[in-house]
Amino acid sequence: MKTSGKTSGKKSAKPSGKTPKKPSGKKPAGTSGKTRGVPVDLILSKLAEETEKTESRAKKASEILLSPLETGIAQTPYEVVHTEDRVKLKYYRPKKRPAKRVKTPLLIVYALINRETMLDLQPGRSVANTLMDSGIDLYMIDWGYPTEKDKFQTIDDHVNGYVDTMVDVIRERHKVESIDLMGICMGGTFSLIYASLHPEKVKNLITTVTPSNFDTDQGLLHIWMKHVDPALMVEAFGNMPGDMMNIGFLLLNPARLMLDKYIGFMEHADDKNFVENFVRMEKWIFDSPDVPGETFRQFVVDCYQKNLLIDNRMEVGGQRVDLKNITMPLLNIYGNFDHLVPPGACDRLTRSVGSADTEDVILETGHIGIYVSSKTQKEFVPKIISWLKQRDGK
Amino acid sequence: MKDSSDPAFDPNTMFQQWMRSMTETWSGMLAPLQPDTAQGDEPAGDEAASGSRDASRDASLDAALRFMKTSASAFGDPGKWNEMFAGVNAMPHVFMKMMQPAIENMAGMHGKWLEKTGSLGKLPDNFDMGHLEKESLNIFNRFYDTEFKKLLNIPQLGPGREAQEKINCYMDRFAVLQSALAEFLSHLYAPLRSAYTTFQNRLVDLTEAGEDLPEDFKAYYQLWLKTLEGQYMTALQNPEFLGALSKTLAASANYTKAKKDLVNDLMHRLSLPAPHDIDALYKDLYDVKKRLKAIERQMEKNSRNY
Numbered sequence: 001m002k003t004s005g006k007t008s009g010k011k012s013a014k015p016s017g018k019t020p021k022k023p024s025g026k027k028p029a030g031t032s033g034k035t036r037g038v039p040v041d042l043i044l045s046k047l048a049e050e051t052e053k054t055e056s057r058a059k060k061a062s063e064i065l066l067s068p069l070e071t072g073i074a075q076t077p078y079e080v081v082h083t084e085d086r087v088k089l090k091y092y093r094p095k096k097r098p099a100k101r102v103k104t105p106l107l108i109v110y111a112l113i114n115r116e117t118m119l120d121l122q123p124g125r126s127v128a129n130t131l132m133d134s135g136i137d138l139y140m141i142d143w144g145y146p147t148e149k150d151k152f153q154t155i156d157d158h159v160n161g162y163v164d165t166m167v168d169v170i171r172e173r174h175k176v177e178s179i180d181l182m183g184i185c186m187g188g189t190f191s192l193i194y195a196s197l198h199p200e201k202v203k204n205l206i207t208t209v210t211p212s213n214f215d216t217d218q219g220l221l222h223i224w225m226k227h228v229d230p231a232l233m234v235e236a237f238g239n240m241p242g243d244m245m246n247i248g249f250l251l252l253n254p255a256r257l258m259l260d261k262y263i264g265f266m267e268h269a270d271d272k273n274f275v276e277n278f279v280r281m282e283k284w285i286f287d288s289p290d291v292p293g294e295t296f297r298q299f300v301v302d303c304y305q306k307n308l309l310i311d312n313r314m315e316v317g318g319q320r321v322d323l324k325n326i327t328m329p330l331l332n333i334y335g336n337f338d339h340l341v342p343p344g345a346c347d348r349l350t351r352s353v354g355s356a357d358t359e360d361v362i363l364e365t366g367h368i369g370i371y372v373s374s375k376t377q378k379e380f381v382p383k384i385i386s387w388l389k390q391r392d393g394k
Numbered sequence: 395m396k397d398s399s400d401p402a403f404d405p406n407t408m409f410q411q412w413m414r415s416m417t418e419t420w421s422g423m424l425a426p427l428q429p430d431t432a433q434g435d436e437p438a439g440d441e442a443a444s445g446s447r448d449a450s451r452d453a454s455l456d457a458a459l460r461f462m463k464t465s466a467s468a469f470g471d472p473g474k475w476n477e478m479f480a481g482v483n484a485m486p487h488v489f490m491k492m493m494q495p496a497i498e499n500m501a502g503m504h505g506k507w508l509e510k511t512g513s514l515g516k517l518p519d520n521f522d523m524g525h526l527e528k529e530s531l532n533i534f535n536r537f538y539d540t541e542f543k544k545l546l547n548i549p550q551l552g553p554g555r556e557a558q559e560k561i562n563c564y565m566d567r568f569a570v571l572q573s574a575l576a577e578f579l580s581h582l583y584a585p586l587r588s589a590y591t592t593f594q595n596r597l598v599d600l601t602e603a604g605e606d607l608p609e610d611f612k613a614y615y616q617l618w619l620k621t622l623e624g625q626y627m628t629a630l631q632n633p634e635f636l637g638a639l640s641k642t643l644a645a646s647a648n649y650t651k652a653k654k655d656l657v658n659d660l661m662h663r664l665s666l667p668a669p670h671d672i673d674a675l676y677k678d679l680y681d682v683k684k685r686l687k688a689i690e691r692q693m694e695k696n697s698r699n700y
Contacts, residue, residue: 255622
């Protein structure tokens with residue numbers, strides 16, 4: 001789950017914003033008529049100007065890089081209220097209760113790829129913080145770091161095991177019959193499966209950048225996954241190595257993610273704020289736990305290769321997952337420029353569930369931009385809060 | 395110095411004389427070592443043991459002396475000498491007979507090997523110089539599959555058979571992985587090359603169309619980057635890349651499996667728990683925990699109903 005994100009040098013990736021200027025002043029020797037070649041003379045003079053700026057930028061950048069930087073992630077305080085094996089349930093206690101608060105607690109189920117710290121990446125742009133401030137009792141599942149002994153764990157173990165246990169813990173703590181559930185990416189798919197198998201425990205369901213229809217060629221990942229042999233990989237590696245998946249995600253857009261992003265960093269290395277946020281994002285991107293082997297195998301075969309979920313043919317723990325069982329309100333949010341979970345992977349969901357109260361929200365951003373970009377911070381979290389508030393008393 | 399044509403000079407006689415004198419010299423030198431059984435002045439005590447050691451030593455010396463004497467006297471007799479070396483003339487012929495087929499076989503094998511390795515340098519009829527890396531890889535893969543891989547598949551014999559087979563399998567899979575990686579990387583490199591060409595062509599097109607070219611080098615970088623991104627988007631979903639991706643992942647998995655097999659084998663020989671033993675334990679642990687959790691849930695459900 002990677003994208004260029006905020007720190008990927010998008011600023012530099014954009015054209016300067018100016019329309020290409022006509023060569024000003026006198027024409028260099030050797031040019032005549034309308035057509036002229038590459039204005040090497042002007043480029044060189046510009047380059048000379050830039051050299052001075054670069055020198056001063058490098059000086060400032062070295063001062064910044066050598067100074068203490070605030071690059072911590074997941075700084076919002078929380079308490080661990082339940083632990084099972086490697087999995088923890090984190091509780092973010094609201095500091096103060098606003099008058100119109102959401103009474104139903106919310107559980108966020110993150111993907112097994114990368115970590116839930118993405119929701120609390122930097123101060124001022126923390127999804128967790130904003131939800132807490134709105135008075136929501138927020139819980140998040142921290143999947144931890146699977147080891148060799150976890151390689152036999154299936155989707156059933158995650159959904160009917162860990163998620164169900166955590167939901168029961170929250171229900172017990174708040175003395176409620178059902179809770180609000182929000183899934184992110186693969187965690188959204190888990191949430192759909194859970195809501196289908198345990199609809200009585202879910203009051204409202206929110207899926208964000210959640211793949212449900214895998215039979216699409218819009219994203220490279222969907223194409224690639226049809227050409228891998230997950231059984232062989234699991235047999236060889238046990239768990240699916242996080243580093244190997246990271247390389248795969250970088251290869252989805254090598255020009256931007258392996259080249260332009262770091263050029264962008266060099267160009268803005270004299271901006272302390274930029275550097276700190278860039279380092280935070282790097283920390284998150286390369287904090288990649290392995291995925292339990294059997295879960296990876298089942299997810300790739302049943303979802304990416306056979307597309308069983310959207311056709312109500314997937315089986316988890318011996319039970320068929322029927323999306324028509326999802327009768328609670330559903331909010332489905334996805335990014336229009338998501339290269340990992342493209343719109344084609346998300347837009348069939350609301351038509352496939354049994355609920356009459358569904359809504360699709362399409363944001364003009366990418367996979368990670370939904371959670372970290374300043375623009376979507378103003379749309380994404382407020383939308384979730386208002387949607388939950390509207391349905392809280394019902 | 396005497397002339398060999400001198401009738402007084404007879405080499406046989408001279409050799410006989412030399413051998414006789416040598417025999418006498420050796421006999422004289424070894425005579426003091428002969429046990430003197432007549433002398434009985436050795437002390438008693440360790441006599442029995444030392445006597446037995448002496449007797450053994452004396453028997454060896456006696457045998458050696460008799461052999462040398464016999465040999466010396468045999469060499470001193472020209473008749474025996476000729477008789478002994480009569481077959482020597484035939485030896486080169488026998489050796490040649492033995493060596494010839496061996497040498498011919500080796501030369502043949504060497505020739506074949508040269509011929510095969512030489513085929514690496516030969517270009518097939520449909521060789522595409524435009525895709526040099528790909529064609530070179532194809533030639534190497536063909537050569538490896540048809541010639542070299544066979545060597546690693548030669549049946550192994552004896553008690554070390556299984557271990558040797560695992561080592562051969564590991565070597566084979568390592569080579570396959572390197573080849574797959576090289577092919578995969580060549581696919582990743584291709585867009586870089588084509589982006590550069592496309593970028594240049596685009597500049598030419600713009601110039602020919604009479605459009606003004608940007609004077610800011612960053613604009614050129616952006617143009618190149620956009621071109622590169624486009625090239626990658628196309629390249630990363632073409633069937634050839636998908637084939638290479640699939641092959642590389644499979645090769646990587648197979649190599650890892652072969653490596654684990656070797657490690658398992660080694661750990662067993664060292665009487666240490668091997669990874670697959672620990673896997674079996676993990677599986678047991680997983681099953682037990684799953685059953686335990688199911689029982690706990692059932693008990694909780696029952697207690698609630700009760």
